[in-house]
Amino acid sequence: MAFGSTTGMNESRKLYVKSFGCQMNVYDSRRMADTLAPEGFVETAEAGDADLVILNTCHIREKAAEKVYSELGRLRRMKEAAAAQGRRMLVAVAGCVAQAEGQEIIRRAPSVDLVFGPQNYHRLPELVARAERGGQAVDTEFALEDKFDHLAPPSRAAIRARGASAFVTVQEGCDKFCTFCVVPYTRGAEVSRPVEKVVAEVTHLATAGVREITLIGQNVNAYHGEGSDGRIWSLRRLLDRIAQIDGVERLRYTTSHPRDMDNDLITAHRDLPQLMPQLHLPVQSGADRILRAMNRRHSRADYLDIVRRLRDARPDLALTSDFIVGFPGETERDFADTLALVEEVGFSGAFSFKYSPRPGTPGAEMDDQISEQEKSERLQRLQWTIDRNQAAFNHSCRGRTFDVLFEKPGRHEGQLVGRSPYLQPVQVQAPASLIGEIAAVTITEVASNSLFGVLAHQPRAASRAMQVPASEPGLLRAGA
Ligand code: 5AD
């Protein structure tokens, strides 16, 4: 059956991708769009207009997984409305819910045409063609081939549209088996991409104007990719290599596990000026009993020791973390240890979650599950403590001058919004030509969710012209 509008030879089909969950999914969603672009798919901001809608889903907590089904209810109505206009809309479920539930999704939501897992989306053109021919397509077998070898690279236009900061997946999956976590089941075993593939992708992005690269992986600091010398490279070695690529001015990596924070990686924070002074290092709990039950394979003291060594290496380093409250067996005393750890480390921010028992994980089978009420109450107390720490950190930025990477126009006329080295949004009165550039900003005011500042120097005219025409202010960049 014909697909989309019939506007002649240059007929394009519209694609709408909605991403849930982590940065890994954001990256995957972009690569799905890249891979469908040669097939004539152009992204649209309106699901209702789309010929193909992809929900890239997250399975980490029950709430995240349930969102998919309410979203599918909405899409069914849109699909019916499109059909009433004689237009066919395909609906696809991708990501970790697809991986975990497979065929079950089509049973619960028969209007779904396609289901595919995080390791199969390189087959999208073929899957779409199959669904177009009328059948439903489910593909959640872990692919034998490497999906990265089959994905189309992003076009320069796509890179520019996405801005000066980009994610690059270097590692996927997890072998750690924390007892609360579904990741080892949905994303599979730990796999690292070869060094040269990562280098090629970063170089491609940097030549198109990307200034900030975040290397991502479920367990990014367990990276062990094959180098061109035939040896296995660590994340430290990979960071050293990427820091040499022309145009890469800022580097980050996420998410790390404390167990893999080795000395080489810690000293990268001292040695590499491009490495931003901010690290996300999930700890989950401050109580040894709970860390053991979670199979985290480190103690509270180990974590504090890593923090001390990181701060020795980079005194202005800010730390963020993830916490789970109400893991089975967590007592009030264990929880107090978590609150005390937050105060001791002084995080610049953190995510906190109520424990959600996930089918198939050991935690879900444990005795002493904590009541919903207790979890909510602890979550509130923890969030209050984290918020206070975050506010203290933000206030400590007042009067400081640091580099801001400008992203887009701000809320008010003449304002731009950018990111500080600590990822805080910063609002500054600045010319639009600074979008995509880094400039020094002095912080003058601190509000709850963002900082306000003034340019520390008057910007010089953009002198190092990029491959972007002057009529596209997006990625022009001033001379260093
Ligand atoms: N329940 C609650 N939070 C969870 N996380 C992972 N699994 C669960 C779960 N079953 C949290 C952890 C992890 C973050 C990505 O999500 O804090 O670091």
Ligand code: SF4
């Ligand atoms: Fe999940 Fe633990 Fe692996 Fe992180 S380290 S992805 S929390 S199993």
